[in-house]
Amino acid sequence: MPNDLPIRKIIHVDMDAFYASVEQMDFPELKGKPLAVGGSETRGVVSAASYEARKFGVKSAMSGVLAKKLCPELLFVRTRFDRYKEISAKIRKIFNEYTDLVEPLSLDEAYLDVTENKKGNPSASLIAEEIRSRIYKEVGLTASAGISINKFIAKVASDYNKPNGQKTVNPEDVLDFLEALDIRKFYGIGKVTAEKMYQKGIYTGLDLKSKSLEYLQQHFGKSGSYYYHVVRGIHNSEVKPNRIRKSLAAERTFNENLSSEIFMMERLEHIAEEVSRRLKKSKVAGKTVTLKIKYSDFTLQTRSKTLPYFVNDAAIILETAKELLYQEKMTNSVRLLGISLSNLNTEKKTKTKVEKPIDVQLEFKF
Structure with a gap:
């Protein structure tokens, strides 16, 4: 089924344990140690955890008490948002040297549409490698990236080879990639929904794809339509440079x-x-x-x-x-x-676009 929308080259860049990595960069004595940014061993909530802490099960949004219980050697440091914003601005400046179509999701991640880019480089994969290399050399931090035909797949792919790695999903590989994917890896499917899907025998993208639109809407409400389309590689949301705050x-x-x-x-x-x-x-x-x-x-x-x-x-x-x-x-x-x-009052009502399937057989080098 051909698609009248052009295939795009989208990169999702995600900084590795951003807040914790900034702290370890600024304070070398913290390098290699399990670190929690925010919270404390008696109160509060962890905003971010270093990879050393994640090995013990410590993660963001976890209470400081539980984090300390999981990792007795855990060190807590206060958040420094001004510093994180300063570093984020440097990273975003690098992004803008390649394309003006940059959609920040937070201080530590963003989508880039490099279908047409300022460097004239036809390879989105090489652009992602170059951006990650520059971030490391100019900022001192590592980043991971996902590269594919739309924002959804790029987002999923960026988590594939973390930390300090990248994953490209070419057009001809999209359906195979999604069918083999564990349902927990689908962006937009949280822990509760994943458990519900497990109960209904849905463990992989292939299992999800076997369900009809009516079935998914019946059991998962409005989200059912989203699941039905993304597992087929359909997600035509554009990269929006001026993302509207909701x-x-x-x-x-x-x-x-x-x-x-x-x-x-x-x-x-x-x-x-x-x-x-x-x-x-x-x-x-x-x-x-x-x-x-x-x-x-x-x-x-x-x-x-x-x-x-x-x-x-x-x-x-x-x-x-x-x-x-x-x-x-x-x-x-x-x-x-x-x-x-x-x-x-910044939100504008827009007409919903009818999304159509992609033609994954198109020749398009990434």
């Missing part, structure tokens, strides 16, 4: 659990002010206020309210968060509070 948030993990709503309100006031500051700095406003509550037993709860108008004022954000806080009675003490604004 939400903005701030949160705090407390040194001691809070059981008094009065103390919670004091913390929420500071969080609301921080969210407001970030909104105004980005010159945006939002309609939907979401309160995030993590209890002392690590259960997570979110409560949201959509206002009839856009807001970025701290007082209104706080008042809405307060209303959400008192929405129902607390049954446990609280270790983290957060506020986010979504449904921003």
Whole structure:
């Protein structure tokens, strides 16, 4: 089935354990040691872990207490976001020497469309190698890359030979690559969904491909259509240089659990002010206020309210968060509070494109 959209050459670059690697680069005494950025052995959450720590099962979003239990020799360091942003800007400058079509996903990863590039190099694989080499020489850090015909496959491929490696999936290899892939490796399929798929006998891309669109929509809702298409190599999302922010948030993990709503309100006031500051700095406003509550037993709860108008004022954000806080009675003490604004005034409604299959037999050198 031919596709009327041109085959593209997409690179996904992902820095290796970025925050932890920056710390080990800046402080050589940390090299080779299990390291956690953020959190502590008594409180907080790990933002990033070095590869030495990952061998013990330590990973991001894990509590510092559990991380220390898994790895007694684990060292904790504070996050330094200004430094990470500084390094990220240097890396992005390198990207922009090859193409203007760069879509950052975060400080440590980005998509690049090099179908037509500033170097006139027809090989996306060679461009990826050159970019990774320059990052190492000019910044001092390693990066991994995935190269393929669309963002989904490039993203999956970048994790294939980590750390400090790359993987190219040529057009003629796309279907074989996806069919052999463990379902847990599919970008967009989390742990819970993977377990659900296992229960239904779906372990690989080939198993997923055997299911009809109706079956997947019935059992996985709206995501069913996404799974149906990506396993067939269909993902026509373009690399968007000016990626539109969909939400903005701030949160705090407390040194001691809070059981008094009065103390919670004091913390929420500071969080609301921080969210407001970030909104105004980005010159945006939002309609939907979401309160995030993590209890002392690590259960997570979110409560949201959509206002009839856009807001970025701290007082209104706080008042809405307060209303959400008192929405129902607390049954446990609280270790983290957060506020986010979504449904921003930067979002534009666009018509959904009908995605068509790719012709994987096309001659296209990567």
